Amino acid sequence: MIAAAFERARSEHRSALIGYLPAGFPSATGCVRALRAMVEAGVDIVEVGLPYSDPLMDGPTIQAAVDQALSAGTGTREVLATVGEVAHSGVPVLVMTYWNPVERYGVERFANELAAAGGSGVITPDLTPEEAGPWLAACAEARLDPVLLVAPSSTDARLVKITARCRGFVYAASTMGVTGARTAVSTVAPGLVARVRKVSELPVAVGLGVSSGAQAAGVASYADGVIVGSAFVQVLLDAPDEDSGIRAVSTLAADLAEGVRRRSP
C-alpha cells in the first residue's frame, strides 16, 4: 500500500506528502480529525507517532505534544486504535515509534495488532539494523513495511545495510539534529538522497525541518517523499482551540500539497 502511494505520486510527476502527528494530540479524537483533515487536503501517507517518555530524537515542539498526549493517558492501545480510525480514510498509515514500547508490548504482538488495525508500516528512529533482526522477521510475517532511517553521517556501507532492511521507503533524516521546523532545509539532504539512490530502488522520503509549501517544493525537487511533522504540531499548539487548530492543519496540508506538486528547483 505504501509502494502504491509512492507509485501514484510518481505517475503524477510529483513527490508524495507524508504528514505526522502523535496519537492523543491535541486529543484522542482531535488527532484522528486532524489526520483525516490532512488526507482530505492532499496528504498521501500518514504517520501516527507513539508518544514516548524519552523522545531523544525530538525537539521542543514534538516533545510538548508528546507530553500532552502522555498526560492524557495515551498508551500503545490508544495508538493502535488511532491507526484503525485513520486507516479508513484510504491512505497508508504508519506508526512512528521509539523502540522500547514495541519491545515491551511484544515484538510480534505489536506487528500483528498493528497490521490487524489496518497499519501499513512502522518507522523506528532508534532501531539500528544491527538490532533489528527479530523486528524485521515480525514485520515480514505481519506484512508490515519496516522503515529505518539513514543520516548524512551514514557511510555508504551503512546505507547498503540499512536500505536492504527497509520496505516501502527509506527515511532520510535531512540534517544532523532533532526534529523541528527550520528556516532553511538542509543543504546536505540532496547529497544523501543521491547516495541512497545509488544503493536502493526504494523511494526516498526526506524529513526534519519542512514547514511550508515552498520548502516542500524544494525537497520535492530531489526526493520522492516530503515528511512534515513539527509544523503540523506547531499549528495545533498555537491554535486557541481544537477546531481552529484542525482548520490550520488543513490549510498547512493544502499549502504543502501544492508545494510537492510545484517541485521548484
Add this chain to the structure above:
Amino acid sequence: MSSLPDETGHFGSYGGRFVPEALMAALDELEQAYADARADPSFGAELAELHRSYTGRPSPLTDATRLSRHTGGARILLKREDLNHTGSHKINNVLGQALLTRRMGKPRVIAETGAGQHGVATATAAALLGLECVVYMGEEDTVRQALNVARMRLLGADVVPVTIGSRTLKDAINEAMRDWVSTVDTTHYLLGTVAGPHPFPVMVRDFQAIVGQETRAQVMELTGGLPDAIAACVGGGSNAIGIFHEFIGDESVGLYGFEAAGDGVSTGRHAATLFAGSPGVLHGARSYLLQDADGQTAVTHSISAGLDYPGVGPEHAWLKDTGRAQYDGVTDAEAMEAFRLLCRTEGIIPAIESAHAVYGAVQLGRRLGPGTVIVVNLSGRGDKDVDTAARWFDVLDPPADTTAGAPGEQM
C-alpha cells in the same frame, strides 16, 4: 567472562546500540579511537601520570574499625574514592575520556550529571585540557545540588538546567543526546556511567576498573587474602562495575550492589532498577529499567540525586541474570542512618549515594559473620550533601536575623 562484551557490545542479550542513525558514525569513531588509544602506550602512560599527580591515586584503603563494631564482627574496609580530586570516582573515567576527546581532535565536551559529581569532574578535566564544556543537569537536581552547580561554573563550564520531563538525570541524558546528535562533528559526549550505547559501557568500565585493581592489591597486602564481599551503590553503575570487575572471576568474592529504594520499593517511589525493574531499552542500550506496562519510563525517587535514575548499565543486568552479583534496595532512611553512622564512627562524611553501600555492607556483615572482610566502595564525599543531610537530621540552628547578614551569607 572477561571477554564480554562481544564485538557488538552485548553482554548476553543486554547492551548493544539503540540510537539514531546520525550517532552511529560517531560511536564507530569513538570505538576505533578507544581501541587505538588502548594500543598506544603513551595514552596509558599519560593517564597513569594524571591519576598519580592530579587525582592523587592510588586512593587509600581505610580499615574502618569503629564502623566494624556495628557489623557483628565483620571487618569493613573503605576504598576511599571520596579522596580523589573532585571528590568522587567520576574523575577516573573523565580523565580517560577527556584524553580521548583530545586524541579525536574534538574541541568540545558535553556531559549529563545527576548529583553533579560527574559534571564537576568533567568541568575539571575540560579546564585542565582546554576543552569547551557544557553540562546538562535536571532542574530539580540543580536545586538540591546547588553547590556543585557553582563548582562547575567556577571551572568554566556552561551548566544548562533541563526543564522537561522529570527534570532529573534521565532528562539530562536525553538533552545531552539531543545536543550530541546536532554537534557530533565537534563534540564528544563524555558519558559518566556504564550505560548508553556501545562502546560506553565497556569503555567507562575499563576506565573505572583501576578501583578494583588497586583494591585487590591493597586488601591482599592488608589481610593476606581476597575479601569475602564487595559492596557498592548502583545508580547507572560505574563505581560498582569499577570495583566489581577485577573480582568477577574470583567466585569466592561476593559482589553486592545497593540501589536506591527511596521511600521503599513497595511505595513505587524508588530507583531500584535491578531489584524491581524489567528488561527494556533506554538511552541506547538494552538493560533493566523501571517502566510501566506500555514501556514508558517510570518516574523515580531517591534522596540521592546520583542514584535517581530509572536505568542501569547493561553489564549489571548480565551480572544479575547470571547470579554473579546480587542487588538489593536501601531506602532513603536507611542510607541516612548509615550516613550518620559513618560520620560518627569514622569521621568521614560520605556522599549520600555511597551511604547506600555503607548501609548495605553493615547489614551484609551481620549476615556473613565474624572474621569476614567486606570492602565498600566509598565512591564520593558528602560535601555536596551537607545541606540535604543537615535538613534531614535537623541540625541547623534556627535562622538568625537575616536582614543583618552579609551578602551571600548562609542562614
